[in-house]
Amino acid sequence: MDRKNIPRATVRRLSLYCRYLAEIREQDIEYVSSRELGGGIGTNAAQVRKDLSFFDRFGTPGRGYPVGFLHQRLEQILGIDGRRWQVAIIGVGRLGSALVDYGGFLKHGFHVVAVLDSDKKKIGQTVKSLTIEDVADLKAVIERSRVDIVVVAVPAEFAQRVATQAVDAGIRAVLNFAPATLILPEEVNLRHVDLAVAMESLSFHLIR
Amino acid sequence: MDRKNIPRATVRRLSLYCRYLAEIREQDIEYVSSRELGGGIGTNAAQVRKDLSFFDRFGTPGRGYPVGFLHQRLEQILGIDGRRWQVAIIGVGRLGSALVDYGGFLKHGFHVVAVLDSDKKKIGQTVKSLTIEDVADLKAVIERSRVDIVVVAVPAEFAQRVATQAVDAGIRAVLNFAPATLILPEEVNLRHVDLAVAMESLSFHLIR
DNA sequence: CTATGTGAAGGCCTTCACAGCG
DNA sequence: CGCTGTGAAGGCCTTCACATAG
Secondary structure (H helix, E strand, C coil), X not given: CCHHHCCHHHHHHHHHHHHHHHHHHHCCCCEECHHHHHHHHCCCHHHHHHHHHCCXXXXXXXXXXXXXXXXXXXXXXXXXXXXXXXEEEECCCHHHHHHHCCCHHHHCCEEEEEEEECCCCCCCCEECCEEXXXXXXXXXXXXXXXXXXXXXXXXXXXXXXXXXXXXXXXXXXXXXXXXXXXXXXXXXXXXXXXXXXXXXXXXXXXXX | XXXXXXXXXXXXXXXXXXXXXXXXXXXXXXXXXXXXXXXXXXXXXXXXXXHHHCCCCCCECCCEEEHHHHHHHHHHHHCCCCCCEEEEEECCCHHHHHHHXXXXXXXXXXXXXXXXXXXCCCCCCEECCEEEEEHHHHHHHHXXXXXXXXXXXXXXXXXXXXXXXXXHCCCCEEEECCCCCCCCCCXXXXXXXXXXXXXXXXXXXXXX
């Protein structure tokens, strides 16, 4: 099974299945059918079975999927089992600081190990026991802290530069919050969280 | 042209084209080719032409697209020209408050007109000259302030309830930041901004 | 000769439908 | 008999390629 050939949409749903399974696991439910699992994340039974079939035969015909086992396997597949991904956040504005102590990071195996900014007034201050470092030292910080994932939370006009520097320093995964399109080498994993795009798509569909 | 039949991906790119056009318009560039426009947002020329052809013939063969005109038309199409969409933000935690004064809202025709929370200690306090109201009064607030779009920024366990209440109060567009899958009627426009999903999809692709 | 607009082809993802297993 | 796993069908979106306009 080559991870490159898995549909993006499937990976997205894997996260949602995983979250749903965590919830019903708490309720000591032992088996879940593809229909229930699909309903729980807003898709259908066939989609669930197809998604899971990319990886293995997790289910038992006539019964469904064993909740605990499937949950555990999905965490392995997503790479959030035990493992700790080292995250650096660049840009400590409103959004950046909200992200630093966003509980969700730690909970799911992501660990913020560095915070950077270009503002001399911020450099040296601490956020959640992390000292804000100079973005000019990005490469050194990435290497020293063994950063896996870079979160870009700087103003739009600096986003491309910062992202390129991160990639030059060896980074292969970038999560961009800046309202800007980043152009990076094909092999770099890039995700956008774009408020403007989301709002405008709502606006588009509200008309008429 | 029925807005319902436009591919989601096309609407998404419309926002990106619009942003790119705004940038080069500043530089007094008069015409842009589909190739340049595509390159600017990380797609190709054919895609640009197909996307735009859903709406009109904006271009001039041999020259390209007139930047100012196309920008203006895309703003109209997206519904962000002059018009003001009224936004309510539910949940004034770290994320919620970061959103309230996130400049990007106002700039593009979105106007935060109400902020709500369930925490008695927060209700009555002000954020950016808005008084935090009781989420129990959601329906009244939505009607009084003529809210078009609801932003859900509450903890996951309350997200579904709050969203359902908003829809019952007549809301037809929801932007969800909570790490939870919302199940809402088909006709409601729903967008998710899901950090966990984005991070986990990066994690998935980083393995091996 | 350059660059758009668009039917047709291609590719990817979702849905169907059913064989087969428990 | 219920529910999974999966090839095949279907549908949607992207890419191609060329007729057409300036």
